[in-house]
Amino acid sequence: MKMKMKDTRKSFKSLSKTIHSLLGFKNEINSSWANTVCDIIKSLPSTADYENENDYDDDLDDFLVSQIHGELVTLNEEVFRLNAKRRQVLNQYLQLKGNIRVFCRIRPTINGEKFSHLKPVVPLDSSGILLNLTENKTKLYNFDKVFHPTSSQDEVFSEIEPVIKSALDGYNVCILAYGQTGTGKTFTMEGNEDFPGVVPRTIEALFKQASDSNHTYLFSFSMLEIYLGHLKDFLAIQTDPNGGIVIDNLVAIQVSNFNHAISLYRLGSQLSMIRMSMTCCDDTERRKITNKIWMVDLGGSERVLKTKAWGRRFEEGKAINLSLSALGDVINALQKKNSHIPYSKLTQVLKDSLEDSKTLMLIHVSPKEDDLCETVCSLNFALRLRSIHLGKTESNEARTVKELAMADLQHEMEEIEHNRDRFMKEIKKLNQKLDSLTKKSSGSIGKSEIDDVITKMPLSTSKMPRFMKPTICSTRKSGTGYQNSYKKEIRHERRKKQLPISRAESVSFPIKGLTESYSGSSISRASCLVDLNDTEFSHETSQCSFRIRTNINKQKNSLKNSNDKRVISIPTPVKKGKSTKKGETTKQMIGVDDSSTEGDILCQIMPCDTINDTFHQDDCVNGVEGVVISKVSTQETRCLEVYKLKEDLPTNVPISDFDTSVESSKVSFLRSELKEYILILYYSVLVGLGFQSLGFEDDFFRSLIN
Numbered sequence: 001m002k003m004k005m006k007d008t009r010k011s012f013k014s015l016s017k018t019i020h021s022l023l024g025f026k027n028e029i030n031s032s033w034a035n036t037v038c039d040i041i042k043s044l045p046s047t048a049d050y051e052n053e054n055d056y057d058d059d060l061d062d063f064l065v066s067q068i069h070g071e072l073v074t075l076n077e078e079v080f081r082l083n084a085k086r087r088q089v090l091n092q093y094l095q096l097k098g099n100i101r102v103f104c105r106i107r108p109t110i111n112g113e114k115f116s117h118l119k120p121v122v123p124l125d126s127s128g129i130l131l132n133l134t135e136n137k138t139k140l141y142n143f144d145k146v147f148h149p150t151s152s153q154d155e156v157f158s159e160i161e162p163v164i165k166s167a168l169d170g171y172n173v174c175i176l177a178y179g180q181t182g183t184g185k186t187f188t189m190e191g192n193e194d195f196p197g198v199v200p201r202t203i204e205a206l207f208k209q210a211s212d213s214n215h216t217y218l219f220s221f222s223m224l225e226i227y228l229g230h231l232k233d234f235l236a237i238q239t240d241p242n243g244g245i246v247i248d249n250l251v252a253i254q255v256s257n258f259n260h261a262i263s264l265y266r267l268g269s270q271l272s273m274i275r276m277s278m279t280c281c282d283d284t285e286r287r288k289i290t291n292k293i294w295m296v297d298l299g300g301s302e303r304v305l306k307t308k309a310w311g312r313r314f315e316e317g318k319a320i321n322l323s324l325s326a327l328g329d330v331i332n333a334l335q336k337k338n339s340h341i342p343y344s345k346l347t348q349v350l351k352d353s354l355e356d357s358k359t360l361m362l363i364h365v366s367p368k369e370d371d372l373c374e375t376v377c378s379l380n381f382a383l384r385l386r387s388i389h390l391g392k393t394e395s396n397e398a399r400t401v402k403e404l405a406m407a408d409l410q411h412e413m414e415e416i417e418h419n420r421d422r423f424m425k426e427i428k429k430l431n432q433k434l435d436s437l438t439k440k441s442s443g444s445i446g447k448s449e450i451d452d453v454i455t456k457m458p459l460s461t462s463k464m465p466r467f468m469k470p471t472i473c474s475t476r477k478s479g480t481g482y483q484n485s486y487k488k489e490i491r492h493e494r495r496k497k498q499l500p501i502s503r504a505e506s507v508s509f510p511i512k513g514l515t516e517s518y519s520g521s522s523i524s525r526a527s528c529l530v531d532l533n534d535t536e537f538s539h540e541t542s543q544c545s546f547r548i549r550t551n552i553n554k555q556k557n558s559l560k561n562s563n564d565k566r567v568i569s570i571p572t573p574v575k576k577g578k579s580t581k582k583g584e585t586t587k588q589m590i591g592v593d594d595s596s597t598e599g600d601i602l603c604q605i606m607p608c609d610t611i612n613d614t615f616h617q618d619d620c621v622n623g624v625e626g627v628v629i630s631k632v633s634t635q636e637t638r639c640l641e642v643y644k645l646k647e648d649l650p651t652n653v654p655i656s657d658f659d660t661s662v663e664s665s666k667v668s669f670l671r672s673e674l675k676e677y678i679l680i681l682y683y684s685v686l687v688g689l690g691f692q693s694l695g696f697e698d699d700f701f702r703s704l705i706n
């Protein structure tokens with residue numbers, strides 16, 4: 001007993017020394033102490049008991065976030081792979097189908113229309129029509145598809161849908177409806193409430209497919225009319241340096257959902273040409289950054305003489321016929337790659353779409369005998385278009401082989417889409433989980449949710465109390481860090497993916513230092529993607545600095561000349577009583593003031609002297625976000641991504657001091673974290689060793705913790 005007391009006293013005396021050596025990781029931790037601590041950790045009560053410990057929750061969140069992030073990376077890779085495959089299969093499919101396809105739709109009889117014994121238009125099968133010209137003269141027409149009088153709007157759209165998918169892959173698409181007055185063009189294109197037509201279905205499909213994809217798309221909607229061969233509602237057509245068509249002053253309204261687009265469509269549905277433009281910057285595999293779908297009701301094709309039209313009506317009819325014959329001529333010349341292309345106003349507007357597009361022509365015919373002449377005209381026009389793309393008539397055998405191949409490809413595509421949808425759902429779920437984890441910090445996560453994710457954690461880590469968890473330093477060393485820096489990265493990624501993006505478009509602004517030839521036109525349509533949904537980006541937070549980079553690698557080489565880059569400054573209001581350090585630059589801005597909305601962001605353009613992809617730090621001014629745009633860019637290449645780099649830059653810190661101040665605050669943060677962990681270790685060792693040297697055994701530790 002005496003002996004034992006002496007030992008204990010000795011232990012107490014040497015305690016501080018022991019702790020100091022422990023902190024130096026010497027050999028003083030004996031195996032029984034270590035075993036005891038390990039046992040305790042293993043038998044710790046369930047994690048529910050830690051629910052109220054904020055620190056524990058934070059670390060748990062960090063771990064889960066990192067785990068979910070890992071899963072998201074894998075799933076996204078898989079979706080990326082499937083998308084590439086789908087694109088390839090879809091293209092093969094559409095190539096077999098033909099880039100220009102001609103369909104014929106026969107209108108059903110309406111309003112008690114009666115026929116003579118000779119039925120003039122007889123649909124044969126899914127691709128043939130027989131015209132009874134006289135009692136003993138018939139003519140057979142073949143099309144890519146014939147829609148019978150009983151065919152539904154669904155059937156029509158099912159032929160169009162694959163092309164809509166390819167529009168999301170970056171292909172230009174033209175859907176043209178043609179036919180005599182009263183043959184059902186409007187019914188096909190617009191439809192009615194009960195039987196919606198191609199335009200509403202296309203818009204709906206675009207939004208649906210865009211939201212199902214893992215990319216961000218921007219849609220804008222435009223309408224115009226060609227009247228008597230002239231373009232109404234806009235002044236000029238211009239070709240940008242990459243051959244894209246820029247229609248000056250054509251209003252393009254950004255649309256964010258189906259209802260918005262449809263309301264615009266209804267507003268101007270008397271106009272005959274509808275354009276949906278779509279821009280996607282985060283899909284490197286996409287064919288073009290911006291592409292478009294034209295949906296055009298080409299107007300009546302009735303013969304001018306038969307209608308006995310006079311004056312304006314006569315001119316209208318003539319103009320329509322002229323544009324149609326020009327359409328055939330242009331498509332013909334483009335297919336033959338002729339050096340001279342006889343563009344009319346209509347074909348000029350459609351130029352870049354016709355050259356490089358999937359074109360669908362829907363020919364409409366009437367079932368009436370009275371209209372036989374117009375029917376023959378329309379079908380001959382269709383035949384001409386069809387012969388342009390086919391060259392020569394296909395044999396039945398070749399057609400069967402092609403149809404079998406197409407069926408296989410379609411099946412493959414369905415399978416790919418099914419798998420992709422599965423992964424996308426999984427991604428959505430994980431993103432929701434990430435969201436709730438983020439919300440949890442503000443107290444809104446439910447217990448069940450925590451339990452749900454906890455079950456997926458490795459046992460040892462899920463039961464670790466905070467002081468046993470890796471420190472910032474150790475996680476950095478081991479490369480498994482899920483601490484702050486990692487969290488930031490994840491948040492940044494998510495921000496990039498999930499936030500809606502606003503688009504500044506169709507606003508003209510003065511261009512300083514540009515040569516005459518560029519005065520305003522191409523840049524005036526500059527579209528930039530600015531991440532606006534971040535609360536910290538609101539006007540309340542006036543001091544932000546952004547890293548900006550273009551993501552158009554293809555254009556890198558053409559940006560060698562510094563004049564090719566411009567910066568648009570976007571001011572945010574400066575809080576009262578605070579001064580803006582780089583006042584000089586803010587003064588240069590014109591056209592906007594502190595109360596300007598995001599829609600007014602277009603203002604003074606300053607030359608930017610850096611050619612790197614990354615926006616130069618010095619170009620970021622307190623309270624000013626910058627956007628780099630390219631002078632030489634086309635609509636396709638003007639998309640820019642803006643990333644928030646540093647948040648809440650203190651008002652009075654000059655940009656030059658910015659880096660230093662951020663660095664020093666980081667260092668002091670790390671120091672305080674480290675200090676905290678050392679203290680926890682110190683006290684736990686102190687308590688453990690102290691009690692053990694007093695002779696307390698494992699049971700004591702267990703009862704203490706329980």
Ligand SMILES: Nc1ncnc2c1ncn2[C@@H]1O[C@H](COP(=O)(O)OP(=O)(O)OP(=O)(O)O)[C@@H](O)[C@H]1O
Nearest residue numbers: 107108110180181182183184185186187188299300
């Ligand atoms: N497939 C169809 N099924 C049912 N009704 C149809 C169909 N096609 C056309 N109709 C009806 O025929 C009538 C004329 O059609 P529509 O107005 O679409 O012709 P149109 O070619 O657009 O004429 P216009 O060139 O004068 O505008 C409408 O009442 C329409 O509802």
